[in-house]
Amino acid sequence: MKYIVIVGDGMADYPLEELGDKTPLQAADTPNMDEIAAKGASGLFKTIPDNMGAGSDIANLSIMGYHPRKYYTGRGPLEAASMGVDVGENDLVFRCNIITEENGRIKDYSAGHISSSEAEELLRAAAEAFSDVGEFYPGISYRHVFILRDSSNQLVSTPPHDALDGEITKHLLKPENSPLAAKLNEMMLRSREVLSNHPVNLRRIKEGKNPGNMLWLWGQGTRPKMEPLQEKYGIRGAVVSAVDVIKGLGRYTGMEILEVEGATGYYDTNYEGKARAALDALRDKDYVYVHVEAIDEASHAGDVEMKIKALEDFDRRLVGEILDGLPGLDDGVAIGLLPDHATPISVRTHVKDAVPFVIMGGKKDDTQRFDEASARKGLYGLLKGEEFMRSLLAP
Numbered sequence: 329m330k331y332i333v334i335v336g337d338g339m340a341d342y343p344l345e346e347l348g349d350k351t352p353l354q355a356a357d358t359p360n361m362d363e364i365a366a367k368g369a370s371g372l373f374k375t376i377p378d379n380m381g382a383g384s385d386i387a388n389l390s391i392m393g394y395h396p397r398k399y400y401t402g403r404g405p406l407e408a409a410s411m412g413v414d415v416g417e418n419d420l421v422f423r424c425n426i427i428t429e430e431n432g433r434i435k436d437y438s439a440g441h442i443s444s445s446e447a448e449e450l451l452r453a454a455a456e457a458f459s460d461v462g463e464f465y466p467g468i469s470y471r472h473v474f475i476l477r478d479s480s481n482q483l484v485s486t487p488p489h490d491a492l493d494g495e496i497t498k499h500l501l502k503p504e505n506s507p508l509a510a511k512l513n514e515m516m517l518r519s520r521e522v523l524s525n526h527p528v529n530l531r532r533i534k535e536g537k538n539p540g541n542m543l544w545l546w547g548q549g550t551r552p553k554m555e556p557l558q559e560k561y562g563i564r565g566a567v568v569s570a571v572d573v574i575k576g577l578g579r580y581t582g583m584e585i586l587e588v589e590g591a592t593g594y595y596d597t598n599y600e601g602k603a604r605a606a607l608d609a610l611r612d613k614d615y616v617y618v619h620v621e622a623i624d625e626a627s628h629a630g631d632v633e634m635k636i637k638a639l640e641d642f643d644r645r646l647v648g649e650i651l652d653g654l655p656g657l658d659d660g661v662a663i664g665l666l667p668d669h670a671t672p673i674s675v676r677t678h679v680k681d682a683v684p685f686v687i688m689g690g691k692k693d694d695t696q697r698f699d700e701a702s703a704r705k706g707l708y709g710l711l712k713g714e715e716f717m718r719s720l721l722a723p
């Protein structure tokens with residue numbers, strides 16, 4: 329048996345009045361996901377353990393079968409790994425967003441989904457100005473990494489997409505009496521002076537785009553200690569994702585990271601390319617993890633129409649392609665399909681609710697559709713911890 333896990337980031341949602349009290353999953357036309365639900369068995373999976381944050385990193389760890397309580401150290405080190413940046417045992421690694429600040433508030437946690445090349449220029453300016461503080465490593469679009477060598481993790485940080493309410497100063501690193509927090513907060517605030525008048529930003533403003541005028545540090549952690557998938561579960565795996573944090577998880581769990589041309593982490597991602605890469609990988613791997621970010625982006629944007637379109641694209645151009653390709657494979661393939669977490673349009677951020685899932689390839693129940701309400705009545709009931717992975721491996 330081989331295994332493929334298909335993750336639609338942030339797919340799950342709440343019923344919306346404008347959709348006649350349906351969720352986007354219920355309103356969207358998703359025949360392929362429904363086919364998987366009809367052929368398999370459904371349930372709910374608590375991807376975010378109690379007292380942990382509803383981050384994609386934590387949720388995807390759970391799906392891969394690594395209990396976040398035991399393995400999670402922070403988002404920064406996962407992204408650094410995916411970028412090929414060496415992280416030593418005593419290093420503290422932060423996610424560093426390039427954001428848009430306006431009137432003392434965060435206007436946009438993604439600086440208008442700034443291009444990687446523009447962001448790299450801005451980050452270079454920041455690295456020059458703050459070379460005495462730490463090291464910057466450019467990533468994709470607004471997502472970068474900042475490393476303090478030889479530092480312990482005693483700080484509390486806030487993701488920029490959760491710091492949209494009120495003044496920036498309220499959401500800076502804590503505790504306030506920590507000299508390290510004070511130093512890094514000063515850097516973040518001063519980064520506005522370094523970046524605001526950078527030619528890249530002057531051009532962006534002229535073009536009506538949000539400038540990348542501030543750095544935001546969050547998601548810090550030290551290097552996680554994870555045993556490879558092969559050791560823990562006896563399977564060899566590969567990851568298909570455009571998102572650094574997912575690739576980082578793949579690297580720490582000893583999976584092969586497959587690069588797909590045109591995989592962007594956004595609405596224009598190469599769905600068909602990802603499906604093909606996943607099917608190809610199944611020929612010599614036991615387990616393939618396919619992750620699509622676009623649906624989460626539409627959810628954060630609060631854009632119902634775009635979320636439904638992203639769900640339908642995902643269903644037709646990725647899930648459908650994979651279903652079509654399965655008969656060409658020699659072994660039986662079990663499919664796991666789920667979001668990592670819910671990102672309801674109405675709140676525009678991740679929530680901790682258990683997510684709907686389906687596993688096709690073994691057990692079967694009466695569920696006919698893939699959505700939040702149908703999964704609640706599924707045969708698996710409520711899973712948590714490493715139970716989804718164990719259920720997938722013994723479907």
Ligand SMILES: [Zn+2]
Pocket residue numbers: 337338383384385387624668669
């Ligand atoms: Zn996510």
